[in-house]
Amino acid sequence: MGNKKAVQDFRAWAEEWQSGIPERRAVILYGPAGIGKTSSAHALGRDLDWEVIELNASDQRTAGVIEKVAGSAASMNTFFGGKRLIILDEADNIHGTADRGGMRAIAGIIKTTLQPIVLIANDIYGLTSTIRNLCLEIKFGSVQSRSMVPALKKVCEAEGVYCSQEAVLHIAENAGGDFRSAMNDLQAAANGKETLEVEDIGTSGRDVKENIFKAMQKIFKSTDCKKALESTRGLDESPEDLVHWIDENLPIQYARKDGDLEDIRTGFEYISKADLYLGRVKKRQNYRMWRYASMLMVCGAALSKTRQYPGFIKYQQPSLWRRLGQTRSKRDMRDNIVSKIGEHSFESMHYSRNNLMGFYSRMLKDEKSAVEVTATLGLELEELMYLSGSAKPGKKLQKIYDEAQKLLEESKGKTEEPDFFKTPAPAVDNKQKTLSCPVIISEDEKGTQKEVSACKSEASDPQLSEDGQKTLLMGFNTPPEIPEKKETSEIKETAGKILPDGPKPAENNLFSYPAPLPEKKPVSESVEKKVSSILSKKKVPTNREPSKQGASDEASSSADMQDNTGEVLKKAEPKNQKTLFDF
Ligand SMILES: Nc1ncnc2c1ncn2[C@@H]1O[C@H](COP(=O)(O)OP(=O)(O)OP(=O)(O)O)[C@@H](O)[C@H]1O
Structure with a gap:
């Protein structure tokens, strides 16, 4: 009903598909809600006997899902050789966190699709300009109320409800061009009735936008x-x-x-x-x-x-809404670029937008790095324009973009990043190895002591990559591996025998760790000082000998304390190790 010209154009585009691949492989049907855009797409599919696949807003439309569903549907032929119509409903709502990357995925699919694609949108500016340029745009207008009347009457007949002419007219006028609303109003008003008069509608009439x-x-x-x-x-x-x-x-x-x-x-x-x-x-x-x-x-x-x-x-x-609608595609583009930067640099969107975007933009100033940045981030030409601040895709940008595509083609199949972003492998020298692989003394079955590296041999060590680069784990002082069968005391003994130039193993003490504390006074000294000041005040014996004159309770508790402190002092070895007293 209505929108004759739009329907004709839509049909003509579909006919082109019957005889090959048209210049525009996808079409955008856009206009207000409830005027028959989605219905037209389904009707076309039925008229031409095409299989129909629809992805609507309730489906999660991340780049991955779109590529999986629409991408494979677009690249494969149907079993009987007919066409498959892919409908992406509410395409202007593919943005935000959940659908991030969706727009990019759609653009990619449209470029190569072997099947007709229909995008449906209320706001054409909600789609990126890349997508708009790739598609044929067909505008659908509101349905006029006089066109709605016969259709509403037909529905009344089919439902066995008598509707007066005024009642139907009233519903049609109230709908504001939205036929879905008109149908909903008719159903609400006629529910449980056999006849419908205009008075019945007064109370159940909807509050339309007007x-x-x-x-x-x-x-x-x-x-x-x-x-x-x-x-x-x-x-x-x-x-x-x-x-x-x-x-x-x-x-x-x-x-x-x-x-x-x-x-x-x-x-x-x-x-x-x-x-x-x-x-x-x-x-x-x-x-x-x-x-x-x-x-x-x-x-x-x-x-x-x-x-x-x-x-x-x-x-x-509100003009704000219009402005937001107009700038939405720009904001979407910025967010797309930011998400690519974030992905590449392992940073949040917020950080990438505020702190990194400027750097990447500067890197585009040099032609060689611009090619590598474009390839690494996978920038589209429009994104390249945006990031470089150019209003037009001049020759220079086009060249950068083309070279980046070449670079990507060449690196297809290779997993490595372009050299530009590669982190140089740190040189591995023997000293480093010694530091990270402490040597321990181990005993063989005959009781002979041997110096053994705590790390496995380089060749068999999975932590060392092929090019001798150290992995993250190797950078830390992991305690040497200790044979499982040994008792705890033996383990301690073995640990104690670690050669002086290797790192000390961490004692299994919640409050101690082996990191050297150069600026702090050795713990034992400070504890000693504290203790001696207490002892000098109390004048109690400094060893465990019982006091000859009978020590007071206080004094004996101080003695206990001193005793305990002695224990602590012992435990505090080696001197620069942190203990409970330090906390
Ligand atoms: N022009 C029309 N002719 C016949 N039926 C229509 C027309 N417009 C809407 N309808 C009916 O209204 C309902 C909603 O239509 P449809 O989903 O196609 O609208 P839409 O334009 O795609 O809306 P939205 O943008 O909200 O998805 C359908 O049940 C359809 O039968």
């Missing part, structure tokens, strides 16, 4: 706060959207020829207070505070006028 304009009128033309609030209650707009409507239209409505801005100023003060509440709602997730926000924005705007503003005003949709 009502926002009526609500604007109530807010700006009257000073009745209650009525203004009521007009916003049944709207399909949350206070977060409504505030943009009021913000956009307040200065239009309260503009005065004499240039007096007082009413506008007062109105904006209320809007800003409402905005504070909206912020709190978001932060605390306390939606009860929406009522204060609504009250402030609606009543504030209505009561801020000091005089009446008669005459017709054409209320506007």
